[in-house]
Each structure stands twice: as C-alpha cells, then as structure tokens.
Amino acid sequence: SQQGEEDPQALSIQEGENATMNCSYKTSINNLQWYRQNSGRGLVHLILIRSNEREKHSGRLRVTLDTSKKSSSLLITASRAADTASYFCATDAGGNEKLTFGTGTRLTIIP
Amino acid sequence: DAGVIQSPRHEVTEMGQEVTLRCKPISGHNSLFWYRQTMMRGLELLIYFNNNVPIDDSGMPEDRFSAKMPNASFSTLKIQPSEPRDSAVYFCASTGLAGGTDTQYFGPGTRLTVL
Numbered sequence: 001s002q003q004g005e006e007d008p009q010a011l012s013i014q015e016g017e018n019a020t021m022n023c024s025y026k027t028s029i030n031n032l033q034w035y036r037q038n039s040g041r042g043l044v045h046l047i048l049i050r051s052n053e054r055e056k057h058s059g060r061l062r063v064t065l066d067t068s069k070k071s072s073s074l075l076i077t078a079s080r081a082a083d084t085a086s087y088f089c090a091t092d093a094g095g096n097e098k099l100t101f102g103t104g105t106r107l108t109i110i111p
Numbered sequence: 112d113a114g115v116i117q118s119p120r121h122e123v124t125e126m127g128q129e130v131t132l133r134c135k136p137i138s139g140h141n142s143l144f145w146y147r148q149t150m151m152r153g154l155e156l157l158i159y160f161n162n163n164v165p166i167d168d169s170g171m172p173e174d175r176f177s178a179k180m181p182n183a184s185f186s187t188l189k190i191q192p193s194e195p196r197d198s199a200v201y202f203c204a205s206t207g208l209a210g211g212t213d214t215q216y217f218g219p220g221t222r223l224t225v226l
Binding site: 102 | 115142144153154156159161166167202204206213214215216217218219220
C-alpha cells in the first residue's frame, strides 16, 4: 500500500472557500512534503515540514503535521481558480533521498 | 535556470520498438530521479542516481528497462522492447542535497504511448 495516502481523492469547492486535504503515512519520517501538479505538467514543490515541526505557513498555505497520528493536512485559504490541480504528499523513509508519493487529491475550484 | 529538461515531450511508438527518454537535471544538482505516473499506479520511483551512480533501482519494473547517467548533466531511460503497458508519463527530477531528502524539481515529463 502507499506510504502516503491522501483524502479525499477529489474535492470541489467554490472560489474563495478554504480547501483542506489530508495525508496519512505508515512509517517514521524525517520530513513530509506537499507538491502540486497541474494537468499535463510536472510536480511543483509547495512546502516541506520537518518531523519536529507541527505547523508551517507559506502564503495561503498552511500545513500541519501530527507524527503521533502519522498524518498531515494541507489547508489552502481563499481558494482561486488557479489552485485547481492535483495535490500530493510525499514522505521520505527516514534518512535517504527517496520520496514516496501518495495517490493525490484532485482539487477543483469552481469560479 | 532552465529547470529540468526532458525530451521528447511526447513519444508514440509501436510495441517491440526501443524507446529512449532523456533528461538534463538542473546544473549543480547531484541527485536525479526517474518516475513513472499512471492512473492505476500513481507516481512510482523507478531509479535514482547520486553523483552519477545508481543508488536504488528497485523500482525498475523488469529487465526491459535500463537507465544510465554518463555525466552530471545527462541521463537516459531506455525501454527495449517496449510494450503497451509501458504507456505512461515519465518524469525526471533532480535535487541538490545529497544524503537526505530535499525539494525535488520535476521536469515537464515525457508522455509515452506504446501501440
């Protein structure tokens, strides 16, 4: 099974609303990353949160990490049409360079 | 910087043909990753290199797949012979931090269709 699994698989909201996506993982990590993928494009890094951090902000993005529950959430505030994309969490296996990506959440912002 | 460059962007070939995908990582980056993305299996790591040396190829599906990195600025992923189930988008990514995880910078991908 996937190291990282996002839910929901798909999310549609009105422009201006907040979008929350969740990621669960199975093994210990050094850090967790979130990436965005627009249709037909490569993945773009959004934010990295280390295992000793609980919350991190970047612009309209807020990421939380709960290592006791092995879960993370990505909050996008005041959503815009341009936020329409798939969002993936990625975890390392603790000390090496490999990232394991989750299955992704497909976010659609309705204008 | 131009970012990670991949070529070709699209490739259509017939079953049994050899396919070569190319990647130029970001200058100065010393780790390079090849991924495959399909609807059914999501994003899978095939192989990664550090300082041009293959570190982990456990994700390479079978002997039909091979990858090389002859120098710091170029890598190839070859499929010989290709099969319809190899149809996917293949991504190359690079990162500048060795020995740990860091932001990966992805190329635009090569969409491969094997008929």
